[in-house]
Amino acid sequence: MEIITAEYNGSFAKVEDCPTTNLPEFAFIGRSNVGKSSLINMLTGRKGLAHVSKTPGKTQTLNFFKINDRWHLVDLPGYGYAKANKTVRAGFGPMIENYLLQRENLKCCFILVDSNIEPKKIDIEFMNFLGENQVPFVIAYTKCDRISKSKLGLNLMAIRTAISEHWETLPTEFITSAEHRTGREEVLGFIDGVNKNS
Ligand code: GDP
Numbered sequence: 753m754e755i756i757t758a759e760y761n762g763s764f765a766k767v768e769d770c771p772t773t774n775l776p777e778f779a780f781i782g783r784s785n786v787g788k789s790s791l792i793n794m795l796t797g798r799k800g801l802a803h804v805s806k807t808p809g810k811t812q813t814l815n816f817f818k819i820n821d822r823w824h825l826v827d828l829p830g831y832g833y834a835k836a837n838k839t840v841r842a843g844f845g846p847m848i849e850n851y852l853l854q855r856e857n858l859k860c861c862f863i864l865v866d867s868n869i870e871p872k873k874i875d876i877e878f879m880n881f882l883g884e885n886q887v888p889f890v891i892a893y894t895k896c897d898r899i900s901k902s903k904l905g906l907n908l909m910a911i912r913t914a915i916s917e918h919w920e921t922l923p924t925e926f927i928t929s930a931e932h933r934t935g936r937e938e939v940l941g942f943i944d945g946v947n948k949n950s
Pocket of ligand 1: 789830895
């Protein structure tokens with residue numbers, strides 16, 4: 753998919769406030785610092801696009817970007833801010849939960865996982881939450897330029913094992929690097945495919 757236009761389309765604090773439209777949506781989420789803004793900028797080919805969500809002190813919002821006037825990329829706030837002993841819900845909060853469970857336009861959620869570190873409990877819990885609620889998701893591993901192939905293989909294996917404890921089918925995976933533009937065609941091709949079938 754060629755990105756012809758990518759424009760900021762607003763930030764919304766509640767799912768009820770999100771644009772009324774028929775455009776399909778693809779949401780991007782992950783732990784804070786996972787490389788989400790860098791990946792969004794790399795995919796869209798627009799350097800500063802995702803920075804709108806990062807203004808310090810800014811209320812956490814659902815940030816919409818309209819791509820090619822054809823689909824929305826939705827930048828969700830990073831999860832995992834809550835203290836470790838809180839429930840999963842506390843980890844990503846009602847705004848994200850309501851969006852994921854209620855937004856009919858949502859076609860697929862990209863869960864970003866840092867390929868350089870072993871899977872974190874919150875990532876697995878988040879995948880289980882989506883799976884239990886039949887929200888389609890894929891995994892995008894980030895920052896793969898920073899890690900050796902063998903270590904990457906070990907980290908991927910660890911996450912697959914953790915997922916297999918709960919689910920029979922493993923999600924689709926994308927190996928990405930914003931730095932090297934790795935995975936761009938694969939991710940955009942996947943989105944294109946979903947859009948063509950919907
Ligand atoms: P966010 O908080 O999830 O939006 O993460 P950012 O996109 O701001 O990235 C967090 C840090 O990781 C920054 O210092 C980025 O430069 C770095 N980073 C993000 N993506 C990559 C990547 O693909 N490769 C490398 N080496 N560093 C990355």
